[in-house]
Structure formats: C-alpha cells, structure tokens
Amino acid sequence: MNKKRILIVDDDIPLTQSVKINLEETGDYNVLVENRSANAVATARAFRPDLVLLDYIMPGLDGGDVCTRFRDDPFLRDVPVIMITALLSNGEMGANGSVFRNGHIMVAKPIKLQKLKSCIEEQLAGVAT
C-alpha cells in the first residue's frame, strides 16, 4: 500500500517534529514539514501532498492566506486541508474530533494522535469517494 503524503505547515518546530514522528510511526504516512508559511505553496507544489495540515496563526502569511493560495493554485486546489488551531478548544470539536468553521475543517490544539489520524483518514476518504 502506498503511503499517503502529508504536508505539515506550522511555524512551531518542536510540534511539527513530534507530529511528523508520530504520524510516520503509524506506518501509513510519509510526512514533510514546512515551518515557513511563505514557502508553503512552493513546498506543496514540489511535494504533491495528499493532505495538508495547516496551522492557522503563523507569522507572515497565516493559515487563511496559505489556504487561499492553495485554492488559487491549479495543482493544489483539490488537496484537502485540515486547519490546526489554538483558537479553538477540544471542547468545541465534534464527535469526530474536528469542526467545520469559516469554510475550513478545523481541529484544536493539542490534538491526540488517534483523533488526528481519524480526521486525516476521514478527509482522505472524502477525496477518494
């Protein structure tokens, strides 16, 4: 089975490192990290991710800006994006661990690996169908 390619765009280096390690340890994903939001589109174009995990609050371009650029890009517009944000709380998440707000699928920090994985799978399944 081909591993799914996940791109994480988040300026927090320790967080992205640990998410990458955990996701890759599941054996299901190939993960690339981009800590500078300004490089997100270029990195994504080169990496061709199946899904992007995108932080919302970042210096320079924020998650919303990056997402808009993805949607304007013919190669990236259909790539599912999950926003990971500190502005929401886990108490506000739905049963599946995410919530749809302002046009984005959002998950709250800190997120448990299990929930993150099921959100990713849900989004990937949505693309597949």
Place this chain on the structure above:
Amino acid sequence: MKPPNDNPSSGSFSLESSRPKVPTRILCVEDNDGDFRLFQLHLGDSPLKPRPSLQRARTLSEAAELISSASDQSGPFDLIVLDLSLPDSAGPATYFRLRNLAPETAIVILSGTTDHELSLEMVQHGAQDYLPKDTLSGDLLGRSLLYALERQRVRMGMKKLNDQLQRTTCELQTTQMHLIQAEKLESLGRLAAGVAHEVKNPLGVLQMGVDYFSNKTATLGGNAELILANMQEAITRADTIIHDMLDFSRSDQLKMNLCNVNELMGSSLRMVHHELLKNKITIIKTLATNLPNVRVDGAKLEQVLINIIMNAAQAMPSGGPLLVSTFSAEFSESSHDEGSRDLERLRSGDEVIVLEVRDHGSGIPEEILPRIFEPFFTTKPTGEGTGLGLAVARRIVELHRGRLQMTNMTSPTGVRARIVLQPDFSLSPQAAPSIPQAEVPTVQFI
C-alpha cells in the same frame, strides 16, 4: 411625615438674610410657670421680627406629643428651649431624649443657677446654646435664638452634604469595584487568545510525546503507564483551563437560537446524569409547562447550567435532593444600574424566565460570597478547580442580557442559583405569558 423644614422662608434663615420672613416656631419645655412667664416676657422684648409663635410643654412627654403632631401638621419646630429639670425627666437624659425626638431642630438649654456646668456640657453634645435664667434679657435671648437657628441651619446643611458625600463615596466604591472587575475580565479576555496560542503549541508537543510513548509502554516497563496517564491528565487539565479562558475572549460570538428552557434543563441534566448518580444526588424537577421560549446560545447556556448543577452536587458530598425548576416571574431589582445605556437590559416589572437549581448543602460562607464570580477565585484544592467556572458562567448569562444569582438559603440551608432570562415572544409557540399574572412570582435581585 413632613420633610425637614429647610425652606428659608419658613422660620429658618438663609446666609443672605439672617432674619426670618415668617414667624419662628418655638417650643418652650418648662414646668415652672414663673420661669415660663419670664421667658415669654423676654421673648416679647427681643428684637425678633416677626414675633415668634410660642408653644409650651410642661413635661417631656407633653413635648414629645407636640413635636410629633407639629411634624405631622406643619413641619418640625424651628427651635426648642429646654429646661433640663422636668417632672418626668431630669439632667442630661432630658436633652438626649429630646434630641432623639427632634433631631433636626435647634435646642437651646434654659439653665438655672445651679446647672450652668451641666448646660455647658449639653452644648458640647450638640445643644446650640444655653441661657442662664437669672441674667436673661430680651436682647440676649433674641441674639442667642438667632445664632442658634443659624448654626442649626448650617449644621443640618452640613449633615445633608455629609450624607450625600457618604452616599457618593459608597456609589463610587461600588462603581470602582465593578470597573476593576470589568477591567480584569477584559484583560483576561485579551490575554486568553495570546495565552491559548503560546501554551497550546507546547501542550501539543507534550500530547504528541505522550502519544509516542503510549505505544511503547511494554518496552519502557516500570511505572511508564502510570506516568503517561498522569501526563495525559495534566495536559487535559491545562487544556481545560485554556478552554475556559478562551470563553472570555470569544464569548461575544454567541449562536443565538430560540430554545425551550425545559429542554435546556433536561439536556444539561442528562449530560451530568452519571456524575449525579455516582454522588447519590436525587433530582426533583418542577418544570413549568408552556413557558415562552428564550433566544440564547443553547450550548453556552448548557455550559452554565452544568456548571451550577455540578457546584450544587459538590455542595452535597453525602448526596441528597437537588431541586431544579423553571418558571415565569416578574423581574424586580432593588438597585438598578443608573449608568446603564442598554435599552435591552432587564427592568423591574419585565416578565422573565427563571431556571433555578437549589442544593441542600451548607451554603457559601458569607465572607466569600462576594468573591465567587471573581476570575480565578476558587475554594477547591489546586488542580480541582480553575476558579473560572462561575466567572465564565456569569459572563455568558450577562451576554444574554440575563442575570445569574447565587443566594444562600436558610431552612433548609443551601444555595439557590438562578439564571434569569428574557423571554422571546416573537416566534414562540406560546406568545403570551403562561402563568396568570396573579400567580406570577416576583424575582427580587439584591
């Protein structure tokens, strides 16, 4: 009873004109006929114009009756001239009793040859002057009475100003407290978003660490599982605190919908059902039927209800009955917010919908009652309460233009928590008050 006589034209004096425009009303309390006649003569000789009107009492009780009827009919006397030795009262007590009977009237002591010192003492206690009977003259009497009236007028003016000052100081202190509180909440709101971002990322790292090692407990051995469980609990606790703080910064984003209060109460109780069962709490429900709906953010209101229900449950560690009720009432407020510019605030007489939760615990200690809504104030041990629950709850209710009130109750003891909301008749199935007006209870807010 008539108000104090502070009209300058009715026997008292203004600073501009020290002469009365209407006759000064004097009560002479003197049992000795000779002394009274002498006083009458001197008063006639005095330069007081127009001639004062004079009434006489022979005893203190007679004086009391005259003071009382004068107050009811034409307002208090302007001046009382008092002999300290009366058949029914003697010495300083005579003055003090009369002072209590006519606190706003100037009192001048008529002093005999033997009680000059005593008279002087009475002046130190508030009498305006003392007049020795043996050396009394019309001139002396006239001047003394004029000064007495003037001093009393100034004294009463000062008392009025002082009372006003005390009231204003009190109001100022209350306003200042509210401002500090509001500022605290505002700062907390601003802080929350920043803190959320700064703390949640490290928490995310910790979470990922816990998740990483959770798959390897077999190889880690020892107490790894316990340590990881504790770490997970700590992360969840920290996340909960931030969640509560975020409620401050974002609680203006309410998703308002028409809701039925009984359904809100029911769903909140369902959510804590297990906890209540575990704590041997029995729910006694009295939910009024056909209540108008309320326009609220249902999820937020449930959060408030759950908070007060859990507080109530915690107040009864050995279990017991928890009374929950909903009803319609007439809102009444003992003090309203003078500075309020909110057209939609609750006003006395408004029909309101009340959600009430009442426990049978020992109540909230009086000394901490004023602080229960303060952010971060908690009586629970560290780690068991963030001190934000009630602060957030009140803020949520206030954002709905409602009230959250916690009151200690007696017989039986306990705490009564009330959420008071405005009904929304616009789209309610029942567009009219559901309870006949005569039966509508009044909710008094203190």
